[in-house]
Amino acid sequence: MDYLKKKETSKFSLIDEIGPIDRPIYILNDQQGNDANVAFQLCPYYGGTSNSIWQNNPLGNRFNEKTDVILTQIFDDGAESNPLFAIEFVDALMAGNQGWQRSRRAIDAARSGINYLYVLPLIGWERDSQGLKLRNPRYLSAQTALAQLSLSSKFGIPSLQIYANTGWVNYAANSGKMLPPDYKNFGGVENAIALVCNWIRAKSLAKYDGNLLLKDTLRKIIKEMIGVARTYSKFSSTSLPIHNQHPALSPINQDEVCEVYATALSESKPISNKFALHTISVQQFLEHGTFYRKDAHESTTTKGFRDIMASINLPTISSEKVKSAYIESWSNGNEGDNEATNQHLYPRTYKENKSEAVLIPNRKKFRKLLSKAYPNLEMKVLDWVHTDRNDTNRNDQLMPIFFVPMYGYKPTGDSRPDRGLLPMLWSMFPSLMQKSNTLVLVYSIHTPASWKEIVNKRYNELWNSISHFAGAIIVDKTGNGIIGN
Amino acid sequence: MNTDKLLEYIPTIHGEHGVDSVLHMLCKKQKSIHEVFSNPPGGSWTEFRIIHPITQEEYSWDHIPRDPKSVKPDNILTDTDAKRPDAVFQFNDRDHMNFLTVESKQKRSLYYSNMAPGLRNFFLSKDNFLGMKNRPAWLKANKNSDFDVIEINDPERYWFRDYEISKVNLWPCFAFAPTPEYLSDLKSILFQKFRQELIAILNLNEGLDLALCVGWHGKYHYPFVIREYSENFGKTTFSKELDKLFAPILFEETI
Numbered sequence: 001m002d003y004l005k006k007k008e009t010s011k012f013s014l015i016d017e018i019g020p021i022d023r024p025i026y027i028l029n030d031q032q033g034n035d036a037n038v039a040f041q042l043c044p045y046y047g048g049t050s051n052s053i054w055q056n057n058p059l060g061n062r063f064n065e066k067t068d069v070i071l072t073q074i075f076d077d078g079a080e081s082n083p084l085f086a087i088e089f090v091d092a093l094m095a096g097n098q099g100w101q102r103s104r105r106a107i108d109a110a111r112s113g114i115n116y117l118y119v120l121p122l123i124g125w126e127r128d129s130q131g132l133k134l135r136n137p138r139y140l141s142a143q144t145a146l147a148q149l150s151l152s153s154k155f156g157i158p159s160l161q162i163y164a165n166t167g168w169v170n171y172a173a174n175s176g177k178m179l180p181p182d183y184k185n186f187g188g189v190e191n192a193i194a195l196v197c198n199w200i201r202a203k204s205l206a207k208y209d210g211n212l213l214l215k216d217t218l219r220k221i222i223k224e225m226i227g228v229a230r231t232y233s234k235f236s237s238t239s240l241p242i243h244n245q246h247p248a249l250s251p252i253n254q255d256e257v258c259e260v261y262a263t264a265l266s267e268s269k270p271i272s273n274k275f276a277l278h279t280i281s282v283q284q285f286l287e288h289g290t291f292y293r294k295d296a297h298e299s300t301t302t303k304g305f306r307d308i309m310a311s312i313n314l315p316t317i318s319s320e321k322v323k324s325a326y327i328e329s330w331s332n333g334n335e336g337d338n339e340a341t342n343q344h345l346y347p348r349t350y351k352e353n354k355s356e357a358v359l360i361p362n363r364k365k366f367r368k369l370l371s372k373a374y375p376n377l378e379m380k381v382l383d384w385v386h387t388d389r390n391d392t393n394r395n396d397q398l399m400p401i402f403f404v405p406m407y408g409y410k411p412t413g414d415s416r417p418d419r420g421l422l423p424m425l426w427s428m429f430p431s432l433m434q435k436s437n438t439l440v441l442v443y444s445i446h447t448p449a450s451w452k453e454i455v456n457k458r459y460n461e462l463w464n465s466i467s468h469f470a471g472a473i474i475v476d477k478t479g480n481g482i483i484g485n
Numbered sequence: 486m487n488t489d490k491l492l493e494y495i496p497t498i499h500g501e502h503g504v505d506s507v508l509h510m511l512c513k514k515q516k517s518i519h520e521v522f523s524n525p526p527g528g529s530w531t532e533f534r535i536i537h538p539i540t541q542e543e544y545s546w547d548h549i550p551r552d553p554k555s556v557k558p559d560n561i562l563t564d565t566d567a568k569r570p571d572a573v574f575q576f577n578d579r580d581h582m583n584f585l586t587v588e589s590k591q592k593r594s595l596y597y598s599n600m601a602p603g604l605r606n607f608f609l610s611k612d613n614f615l616g617m618k619n620r621p622a623w624l625k626a627n628k629n630s631d632f633d634v635i636e637i638n639d640p641e642r643y644w645f646r647d648y649e650i651s652k653v654n655l656w657p658c659f660a661f662a663p664t665p666e667y668l669s670d671l672k673s674i675l676f677q678k679f680r681q682e683l684i685a686i687l688n689l690n691e692g693l694d695l696a697l698c699v700g701w702h703g704k705y706h707y708p709f710v711i712r713e714y715s716e717n718f719g720k721t722t723f724s725k726e727l728d729k730l731f732a733p734i735l736f737e738e739t740i
Contacts, residue, residue: 131546
């Protein structure tokens with residue numbers, strides 16, 4: 001409602017407020033709609049996602065998690081429309097895995113054909129626990145920006161980020177911290193207001209030609225998201241080599257990319273040309289991806305897990321000799337294999353330094369690693385990874401394993417941000433991360449021994465998220481696993 | 486325009502969220518009491534905004550931890566634990582700052598011991614959790630109502646910490662929905678029953694200064710509030726202003 005009440009941008013004028021004070025109905029005059037009046041009622045809470053307290057459940061069968069805002073239309077007969085849009089507001093620091101915590105909402109919106117805005121600060125600053133000292137700036141996540149661009153590309157439905165200006169933006173600029181180019185001209189919340197008002201008018205007015213304004217606003221937002229993605233994928237710890245060479249992120253193509261995305265989203269059409277971010281293939285991943293590294297601490301993992309990671313990780317300090325040995329270790333050991341052949345067998349990831357997921361082409365070797373690390377691992381899980389049966393047709397057709405080692409649990413319970421990890425990864429790579437090739441290994445020693453029961457009972461959103469995306473699940477602590485449905 | 490369909494759009498349960506929403510929306514309707522903090526919708530999980538009583542300037546404490554580390558599970562608090570409130574409202578009476586710190590619950594039976602000390606400690610604690618009064622502000626509103634970062638070495642950041650404690654009044658409040666939370670007709674309200682519940686809470690002598698009962702009535706579920714104040718709070722100008730805030734929905738039994 002604060003968006004709509006900004007009359008200069010929204011062109012809606014508040015003329016009355018009726019109804020209960022906690023669920024008011026605002027009557028607004030639409031200055032762009034031939035002075036038509038529109039009524040908006042604030043319903044300030046949902047109830048649960050599955051057990052709504054309202055006569056219609058705007059979340060039901062669409063969202064696994066509650067978004068902050070959903071707008072629906074009530075018709076004269078009392079029926080309720082599908083949501084016009086959903087908005088998520090965040091003021092938390094984008095530290096660590098916070099960035100992807102809400103990714104599931106973005107996917108749910110895109111899959112349901114619902115326009116989605118994620119409003120977050122352009123930059124934040126971490127403090128110590130007592131709020132006395134500043135620590136480091138917390139930059140936006142290039143991954144989540146790319147994930148949402150990819151969703152937009154795949155579904156033709158806007159999944160957009162809005163960057164809110166805060167006092168920390170000027171502070172960051174004055175401190176020489178990196179901000180996206182042209183950040184001073186970012187539209188921020190004004191873009192969001194323009195968009196939501198356009199979507200409202202498209203539904204509420206019999207005739208509304210807002211396409212030009214819609215495209216213009218989409219163009220601005222896409223440009224900002226690409227700017228964020230490009231800027232924050234340049235850090236050594238977050239460099240994304242596959243995306244950095246993608247035509248959609250090339251500065252030369254910027255105007256064209258923005259035009260293509262704005263047109264597609266205004267027409268609700270997926271992107272199908274070279275700028276499509278959702279079509280990154282296995283070949284592109286292997287060709288442009290980089291070596292994988294992930295920490296495995298003795299205090300939180302088993303020896304078996306650490307052995308697996310030691311084989312998948314490229315050592316931090318790597319000479320060419322070490323790299324060659326690593327690549328060789330992933331060969332199939334067949335006579336006649338040459339380096340070129342072996343190049344496509346060693347694990348690759350999408351992010352320099354520490355990464356959340358890795359593509360493992362050599363499923364045969366990976367099966368051996370798992371079998372040795374977890375002697376009691378179910379045969380069906382091992383066969384899912386690679387069958388020892390002489391079935392070369394099947395093995396040849398199998399995609400590389402998309403392997404996600406996930407921490408998942410702190411001592412106090414499951415890690416809420418990790419619920420969004422798999423959704424974010426799928427958003428970034430929907431063409432190559434499928435149930436048939438995604439294996440999740442939950443490695444925290446705090447993982448409950450009753451995890452299989454939790455999966456079956458479906459009352460825990462972390463496991464629901466894992467079950468949804470993973471074709472196979474292994475738990476490090478217990479050394480057992482399951483095949484997904 | 487027929488808005489009846491919207492008016493008929495009523496939740497099956499209001500609960501704690503309804504209590505929070507009522508208080509938040511009441512505050513938005515007036516200007517003498519300032520909302521420092523509330524849970525969404527309309528508020529932020531992590532930001533407190535306090536107005537300096539002399540300069541009238543607004544300061545922001547952002548990224549406040551969501552849960553003080555010292556709070557035990559199941560809300561079992563000791564008298565030294567800090568408890569994050571669900572809402573905080575500020576009234577400046579000349580150079581005296583008054584903070585109404587609210588813990589809201591779906592029902593009366595969810596009251597727990599040491600609620601009032603917990604709400605106070607959220608501001609004053611120096612132990613496991615550094616209370617709000619001891620934390621520096623990071624941002625200050627400018628003329629455009631945007632916020633700018635205050636320089637790290639600027640002592641202005643610590644104005645709240647350094648403000649005379651005798652001029653900072655904390656008024657812990659327990660707000661809950663009655664059982665049942667909805668009444669078809671206010672005339673049938675068991676006013677005295679609800680009022681006695683509020684008095685009983687204050688009579689626990691555990692440091693609460695206000696008890697609020699927020700319910701709903703009528704065809705379209707209009708909210709009502711019944712309130713009881715401690716003797717001390719009832720003497721303050723803040724209590725008069727608070728009654729003005731509640732006035733649109735305040736229910737007082739007429740004799």
